Amino acid sequence: MVKLAAKCILAGDPTVGKTALAQIFRSDGAHFQKSYTLTTGVDLVVKTVPVPDTGDSVELFIFDSAGKELFSEMLDKLWESPNALCLVYDVTSEQSFNNCSKWLEKVRSLAPGSSLPGVLVGNKTDLAGRRAVESAQARAWALGQGLECFETSVKEMENYEAPFHCLAKQFLHLYREKVDAFHSLL
Amino acid sequence: MRKVDLCLSSEGAEVVLATSSDEKHPPENIIDGNPETFWTTTGMFPQEFIVCFHRHVRIEKLVIQSYYVRTLRIEKSTSNEPVNFELWIERDLVHTEGQLQNEEIMAHDGYATYLRFIIMSAFDHFASVHSVSAEGIAVSNLSQ
Numbered sequence: 371m372v373k374l375a376a377k378c379i380l381a382g383d384p385t386v387g388k389t390a391l392a393q394i395f396r397s398d399g400a401h402f403q404k405s406y407t408l409t410t411g412v413d414l415v416v417k418t419v420p421v422p423d424t425g426d427s428v429e430l431f432i433f434d435s436a437g438k439e440l441f442s443e444m445l446d447k448l449w450e451s452p453n454a455l456c457l458v459y460d461v462t463s464e465q466s467f468n469n470c471s472k473w474l475e476k477v478r479s480l481a482p483g484s485s486l487p488g489v490l491v492g493n494k495t496d497l498a499g500r501r502a503v504e505s506a507q508a509r510a511w512a513l514g515q516g517l518e519c520f521e522t523s524v525k526e527m528e529n530y531e532a533p534f535h536c537l538a539k540q541f542l543h544l545y546r547e548k549v550d551a552f553h554s555l556l
Numbered sequence: 557m558r559k560v561d562l563c564l565s566s567e568g569a570e571v572v573l574a575t576s577s578d579e580k581h582p583p584e585n586i587i588d589g590n591p592e593t594f595w596t597t598t599g600m601f602p603q604e605f606i607v608c609f610h611r612h613v614r615i616e617k618l619v620i621q622s623y624y625v626r627t628l629r630i631e632k633s634t635s636n637e638p639v640n641f642e643l644w645i646e647r648d649l650v651h652t653e654g655q656l657q658n659e660e661i662m663a664h665d666g667y668a669t670y671l672r673f674i675i676m677s678a679f680d681h682f683a684s685v686h687s688v689s690a691e692g693i694a695v696s697n698l699s700q
Contacts, residue, residue, distance in 0.1 A: 372578035372598055373598065374598045374599040375576070376599050429599075451600075453600065482678060482681055483679065483680035541681075544681060545681075545682060548624075548680065549580075549581065552594055552686075555655060555656050
Protein backbone atom coordinates (compact mmCIF):
# COMPACT_ATOMS: atom_id res chain seq x y z
CA MET A 371 0.00 0.00 0.00
CA VAL A 372 1.41 3.38 -0.93
CA LYS A 373 0.10 6.91 -0.73
CA LEU A 374 1.61 9.11 -3.40
CA ALA A 375 1.53 12.91 -3.56
CA ALA A 376 1.13 14.77 -6.84
CA LYS A 377 1.30 18.41 -7.72
CA CYS A 378 -1.52 18.79 -10.22
CA ILE A 379 -1.66 21.90 -12.39
CA LEU A 380 -5.07 23.13 -13.48
CA ALA A 381 -4.49 25.04 -16.71
CA GLY A 382 -6.58 26.68 -19.39
CA ASP A 383 -8.03 29.99 -20.51
CA PRO A 384 -9.94 32.29 -18.14
CA THR A 385 -13.65 31.48 -17.63
CA VAL A 386 -13.50 27.87 -18.85
CA GLY A 387 -14.44 26.70 -15.35
CA LYS A 388 -11.18 25.66 -13.74
CA THR A 389 -12.06 26.98 -10.31
CA ALA A 390 -15.60 25.64 -10.49
CA LEU A 391 -14.21 22.20 -11.39
CA ALA A 392 -11.69 22.26 -8.53
CA GLN A 393 -14.25 23.44 -6.01
CA ILE A 394 -16.92 20.93 -6.97
CA PHE A 395 -14.33 18.19 -6.76
CA ARG A 396 -13.22 19.42 -3.34
CA SER A 397 -16.79 19.48 -2.01
CA ASP A 398 -17.94 16.22 -3.66
CA GLY A 399 -20.52 18.03 -5.72
CA ALA A 400 -21.92 20.17 -2.93
CA HIS A 401 -20.91 23.55 -4.31
CA PHE A 402 -21.40 24.92 -7.76
CA GLN A 403 -20.13 28.44 -7.90
CA LYS A 404 -22.86 30.44 -9.62
CA SER A 405 -21.12 33.74 -9.92
CA TYR A 406 -17.77 34.12 -11.62
CA THR A 407 -14.78 35.48 -9.82
CA LEU A 408 -11.48 35.82 -11.57
CA THR A 409 -8.84 33.81 -9.76
CA THR A 410 -5.81 35.88 -8.89
CA GLY A 411 -2.75 34.23 -7.45
CA VAL A 412 -3.41 30.61 -6.59
CA ASP A 413 -5.93 28.43 -4.79
CA LEU A 414 -4.86 25.06 -3.51
CA VAL A 415 -7.27 22.13 -3.33
CA VAL A 416 -5.93 19.03 -1.60
CA LYS A 417 -7.78 15.75 -1.92
CA THR A 418 -6.87 12.09 -1.63
CA VAL A 419 -8.05 9.91 -4.47
CA PRO A 420 -8.02 6.13 -4.01
CA VAL A 421 -7.01 4.12 -7.06
CA PRO A 422 -9.55 1.29 -7.50
CA ASP A 423 -8.39 -2.33 -7.11
CA THR A 424 -4.98 -1.38 -5.73
CA GLY A 425 -5.25 -0.26 -2.09
CA ASP A 426 -3.04 2.65 -3.18
CA SER A 427 -4.02 6.29 -3.28
CA VAL A 428 -2.79 9.62 -4.57
CA GLU A 429 -3.06 12.85 -2.66
CA LEU A 430 -3.65 15.49 -5.31
CA PHE A 431 -2.40 19.01 -4.62
CA ILE A 432 -4.44 20.86 -7.22
CA PHE A 433 -2.94 24.25 -8.11
CA ASP A 434 -5.74 26.44 -9.39
CA SER A 435 -4.16 29.61 -10.63
CA ALA A 436 -5.14 32.59 -12.73
CA GLY A 437 -5.80 31.68 -16.36
CA LYS A 438 -4.71 35.08 -17.55
CA GLU A 439 -0.98 35.08 -17.36
CA LEU A 440 0.53 32.48 -19.61
CA PHE A 441 3.86 34.24 -19.75
CA SER A 442 4.37 35.48 -16.23
CA GLU A 443 7.43 34.64 -14.19
CA MET A 444 5.23 33.98 -11.21
CA LEU A 445 3.56 31.15 -13.06
CA ASP A 446 6.93 29.55 -13.80
CA LYS A 447 7.70 29.55 -10.11
CA LEU A 448 4.24 28.42 -9.04
CA TRP A 449 4.07 25.61 -11.57
CA GLU A 450 7.64 24.38 -11.04
CA SER A 451 8.01 20.57 -11.15
CA PRO A 452 4.42 19.58 -11.90
CA ASN A 453 3.46 15.91 -11.55
CA ALA A 454 0.15 16.01 -13.38
CA LEU A 455 -1.83 18.30 -15.66
CA CYS A 456 -5.57 18.90 -15.86
CA LEU A 457 -6.06 20.98 -19.00
CA VAL A 458 -9.50 22.57 -19.25
CA TYR A 459 -11.32 24.22 -22.15
CA ASP A 460 -14.88 25.39 -22.75
CA VAL A 461 -16.75 23.36 -25.38
CA THR A 462 -18.54 26.55 -26.48
CA SER A 463 -15.28 28.39 -27.13
CA GLU A 464 -13.08 27.31 -29.98
CA GLN A 465 -10.41 29.73 -28.88
CA SER A 466 -10.15 28.14 -25.44
CA PHE A 467 -9.63 24.79 -27.17
CA ASN A 468 -7.05 26.16 -29.60
CA ASN A 469 -5.10 27.68 -26.73
CA CYS A 470 -4.75 24.28 -25.04
CA SER A 471 -1.59 23.54 -26.99
CA LYS A 472 0.08 26.63 -25.51
CA TRP A 473 -0.89 25.69 -21.98
CA LEU A 474 0.28 22.13 -22.55
CA GLU A 475 3.63 23.28 -23.89
CA LYS A 476 4.06 25.61 -20.93
CA VAL A 477 3.39 22.97 -18.28
CA ARG A 478 5.44 20.31 -20.07
CA SER A 479 8.44 22.64 -20.19
CA LEU A 480 8.39 22.77 -16.38
CA ALA A 481 7.92 19.03 -15.77
CA PRO A 482 10.69 16.89 -14.28
CA GLY A 483 11.61 13.93 -16.46
CA SER A 484 10.13 13.22 -19.83
CA SER A 485 6.58 12.14 -19.05
CA LEU A 486 3.73 14.06 -17.50
CA PRO A 487 0.37 12.44 -16.68
CA GLY A 488 -2.36 14.58 -18.21
CA VAL A 489 -6.04 14.89 -19.04
CA LEU A 490 -7.97 17.17 -21.37
CA VAL A 491 -11.34 18.30 -20.02
CA GLY A 492 -14.04 19.93 -22.14
CA ASN A 493 -16.37 21.72 -19.73
CA LYS A 494 -19.84 23.29 -20.09
CA THR A 495 -21.48 20.44 -22.03
CA ASP A 496 -24.79 21.68 -20.59
CA LEU A 497 -24.66 24.52 -23.13
CA ALA A 498 -25.36 22.01 -25.92
CA GLY A 499 -26.84 24.58 -28.33
CA ARG A 500 -23.69 26.65 -28.24
CA ARG A 501 -21.18 23.85 -28.68
CA ALA A 502 -18.25 24.94 -30.88
CA VAL A 503 -15.78 22.11 -30.28
CA GLU A 504 -16.85 18.61 -31.30
CA SER A 505 -15.93 15.68 -29.07
CA ALA A 506 -14.22 13.86 -31.92
CA GLN A 507 -12.02 16.86 -32.68
CA ALA A 508 -10.93 17.13 -29.05
CA ARG A 509 -10.38 13.39 -28.78
CA ALA A 510 -8.17 13.35 -31.88
CA TRP A 511 -5.99 16.16 -30.57
CA ALA A 512 -5.75 14.67 -27.07
CA LEU A 513 -4.76 11.29 -28.48
CA GLY A 514 -1.95 12.88 -30.45
CA GLN A 515 -0.70 14.58 -27.31
CA GLY A 516 -0.94 11.51 -25.07
CA LEU A 517 -3.71 13.01 -22.96
CA GLU A 518 -6.83 11.21 -21.80
CA CYS A 519 -9.96 13.03 -22.85
CA PHE A 520 -13.11 13.91 -20.85
CA GLU A 521 -16.19 16.08 -21.15
CA THR A 522 -17.90 17.50 -18.12
CA SER A 523 -20.64 19.77 -17.02
CA VAL A 524 -19.59 21.14 -13.69
CA LYS A 525 -22.91 22.97 -13.54
CA GLU A 526 -24.89 19.74 -13.92
CA MET A 527 -22.30 17.92 -11.78
CA GLU A 528 -21.61 15.50 -14.55
CA ASN A 529 -18.38 13.56 -14.80
CA TYR A 530 -16.38 16.03 -12.69
CA GLU A 531 -14.51 13.30 -10.77
CA ALA A 532 -13.40 11.17 -13.70
CA PRO A 533 -10.51 13.39 -14.86
CA PHE A 534 -8.95 13.45 -11.38
CA HIS A 535 -9.38 9.72 -10.89
CA CYS A 536 -7.70 9.20 -14.23
CA LEU A 537 -4.76 11.42 -13.22
CA ALA A 538 -4.34 9.47 -9.98
CA LYS A 539 -4.29 6.22 -11.90
CA GLN A 540 -1.76 7.54 -14.43
CA PHE A 541 0.49 8.85 -11.66
CA LEU A 542 0.43 5.52 -9.82
CA HIS A 543 1.27 3.80 -13.08
CA LEU A 544 4.23 6.15 -13.56
CA TYR A 545 5.41 5.44 -9.99
CA ARG A 546 5.33 1.70 -10.61
CA GLU A 547 7.29 2.14 -13.82
CA LYS A 548 9.95 4.14 -12.00
CA VAL A 549 10.17 1.60 -9.16
CA ASP A 550 10.70 -1.13 -11.75
CA ALA A 551 13.48 1.00 -13.22
CA PHE A 552 15.07 1.43 -9.76
CA HIS A 553 15.00 -2.37 -9.38
CA SER A 554 16.82 -2.87 -12.64
CA LEU A 555 19.72 -0.56 -11.75
CA LEU A 556 21.78 -3.33 -10.20
CA MET B 557 40.00 3.05 17.10
CA ARG B 558 38.42 0.92 14.44
CA LYS B 559 36.98 2.56 11.30
CA VAL B 560 33.59 1.16 10.46
CA ASP B 561 30.56 1.93 8.33
CA LEU B 562 28.54 3.77 10.94
CA CYS B 563 25.46 3.99 8.76
CA LEU B 564 24.39 0.36 9.09
CA SER B 565 21.51 -1.00 11.11
CA SER B 566 23.87 -3.80 12.14
CA GLU B 567 26.13 -1.13 13.68
CA GLY B 568 23.22 0.36 15.62
CA ALA B 569 22.13 3.08 13.19
CA GLU B 570 18.42 3.71 12.73
CA VAL B 571 16.26 5.77 10.38
CA VAL B 572 14.07 7.71 12.78
CA LEU B 573 12.12 9.73 10.24
CA ALA B 574 11.30 9.63 6.54
CA THR B 575 8.82 11.90 4.83
CA SER B 576 7.55 9.31 2.43
CA SER B 577 7.33 5.61 2.45
CA ASP B 578 6.00 2.79 0.40
CA GLU B 579 5.59 -0.35 2.55
CA LYS B 580 7.49 -2.25 -0.08
CA HIS B 581 10.41 0.21 -0.08
CA PRO B 582 10.81 1.43 3.49
CA PRO B 583 13.59 3.81 4.61
CA GLU B 584 15.30 0.99 6.55
CA ASN B 585 16.47 -0.20 3.14
CA ILE B 586 18.91 2.71 3.07
CA ILE B 587 20.97 1.35 5.97
CA ASP B 588 20.63 -2.41 5.50
CA GLY B 589 23.98 -2.66 3.70
CA ASN B 590 22.34 -3.97 0.55
CA PRO B 591 22.30 -1.62 -2.46
CA GLU B 592 19.70 -3.80 -4.16
CA THR B 593 17.06 -2.61 -1.71
CA PHE B 594 16.05 1.04 -1.70
CA TRP B 595 13.77 3.73 -0.33
CA THR B 596 11.60 5.64 -2.77
CA THR B 597 10.19 9.10 -2.56
CA THR B 598 6.47 9.04 -3.30
CA GLY B 599 5.84 12.38 -4.93
CA MET B 600 6.74 16.06 -4.66
CA PHE B 601 9.90 17.57 -3.16
CA PRO B 602 11.61 18.25 -0.81
CA GLN B 603 11.74 14.82 0.84
CA GLU B 604 13.95 13.86 3.76
CA PHE B 605 15.09 11.15 6.12
CA ILE B 606 16.99 11.28 9.40
CA VAL B 607 19.57 8.73 10.51
CA CYS B 608 20.29 8.31 14.22
CA PHE B 609 23.61 6.76 15.26
CA HIS B 610 22.61 6.34 18.94
CA ARG B 611 26.12 7.50 19.89
CA HIS B 612 28.61 10.25 19.11
CA VAL B 613 30.49 9.53 15.92
CA ARG B 614 33.07 11.21 13.75
CA ILE B 615 32.45 10.73 10.05
CA GLU B 616 35.33 10.93 7.59
CA LYS B 617 33.68 9.90 4.37
CA LEU B 618 30.12 9.59 3.10
CA VAL B 619 29.00 7.56 0.11
CA ILE B 620 25.45 7.95 -1.14
CA GLN B 621 24.01 5.64 -3.77
CA SER B 622 20.85 7.00 -5.32
CA TYR B 623 18.93 7.59 -8.53
CA TYR B 624 17.34 10.76 -9.93
CA VAL B 625 18.50 12.87 -6.96
CA ARG B 626 19.36 16.39 -8.10
CA THR B 627 20.07 18.66 -5.16
CA LEU B 628 20.98 16.99 -1.89
CA ARG B 629 21.40 18.84 1.38
CA ILE B 630 22.87 17.14 4.42
CA GLU B 631 22.47 18.57 7.89
CA LYS B 632 23.88 17.20 11.12
CA SER B 633 23.23 17.43 14.80
CA THR B 634 25.39 16.59 17.79
CA SER B 635 22.47 16.68 20.23
CA ASN B 636 21.01 13.70 22.03
CA GLU B 637 17.66 14.44 20.38
CA PRO B 638 17.00 15.13 16.69
CA VAL B 639 17.11 18.91 17.11
CA ASN B 640 19.51 21.77 16.34
CA PHE B 641 20.42 20.58 12.88
CA GLU B 642 22.89 22.68 10.99
CA LEU B 643 23.71 22.68 7.31
CA TRP B 644 26.77 20.53 6.69
CA ILE B 645 27.00 19.67 3.00
CA GLU B 646 25.07 20.61 -0.11
CA ARG B 647 25.64 18.95 -3.47
CA ASP B 648 24.18 19.05 -6.96
CA LEU B 649 24.37 15.52 -8.26
CA VAL B 650 24.77 14.46 -11.86
CA HIS B 651 22.22 12.21 -13.50
CA THR B 652 23.74 8.93 -14.68
CA GLU B 653 21.28 7.26 -17.02
CA GLY B 654 20.73 3.60 -16.23
CA GLN B 655 23.17 3.41 -13.33
CA LEU B 656 23.22 4.43 -9.70
CA GLN B 657 24.55 7.80 -8.70
CA ASN B 658 27.54 7.13 -6.49
CA GLU B 659 28.36 10.31 -4.60
CA GLU B 660 31.49 10.26 -2.46
CA ILE B 661 31.99 13.08 -0.01
CA MET B 662 35.10 13.58 2.12
CA ALA B 663 33.82 15.07 5.34
CA HIS B 664 35.21 17.87 7.45
CA ASP B 665 34.10 18.38 11.02
CA GLY B 666 32.20 15.11 10.96
CA TYR B 667 31.06 14.99 14.57
CA ALA B 668 27.42 13.93 14.73
CA THR B 669 24.72 12.00 16.47
CA TYR B 670 22.14 12.50 13.74
CA LEU B 671 22.28 13.13 10.00
CA ARG B 672 19.41 14.64 8.09
CA PHE B 673 19.32 14.08 4.32
CA ILE B 674 17.08 16.41 2.36
CA ILE B 675 16.41 15.77 -1.31
CA MET B 676 15.60 19.29 -2.47
CA SER B 677 14.89 18.40 -6.08
CA ALA B 678 15.12 15.48 -8.48
CA PHE B 679 15.56 14.71 -12.16
CA ASP B 680 12.21 12.95 -12.32
CA HIS B 681 8.90 12.66 -10.45
CA PHE B 682 10.45 10.18 -8.01
CA ALA B 683 13.90 9.44 -6.64
CA SER B 684 15.41 6.48 -4.84
CA VAL B 685 18.12 6.12 -2.22
CA HIS B 686 19.80 2.71 -2.22
CA SER B 687 22.42 3.14 0.45
CA VAL B 688 24.23 5.65 2.59
CA SER B 689 27.48 4.68 4.18
CA ALA B 690 29.44 6.77 6.63
CA GLU B 691 33.00 5.70 7.22
CA GLY B 692 34.36 6.86 10.53
CA ILE B 693 34.72 6.06 14.19
CA ALA B 694 32.42 5.83 17.16
CA VAL B 695 33.59 8.44 19.68
CA SER B 696 31.46 7.89 22.76
CA ASN B 697 28.09 6.80 24.02
CA LEU B 698 25.31 9.31 24.54
CA SER B 699 25.28 10.77 28.03
CA GLN B 700 22.06 10.03 29.86
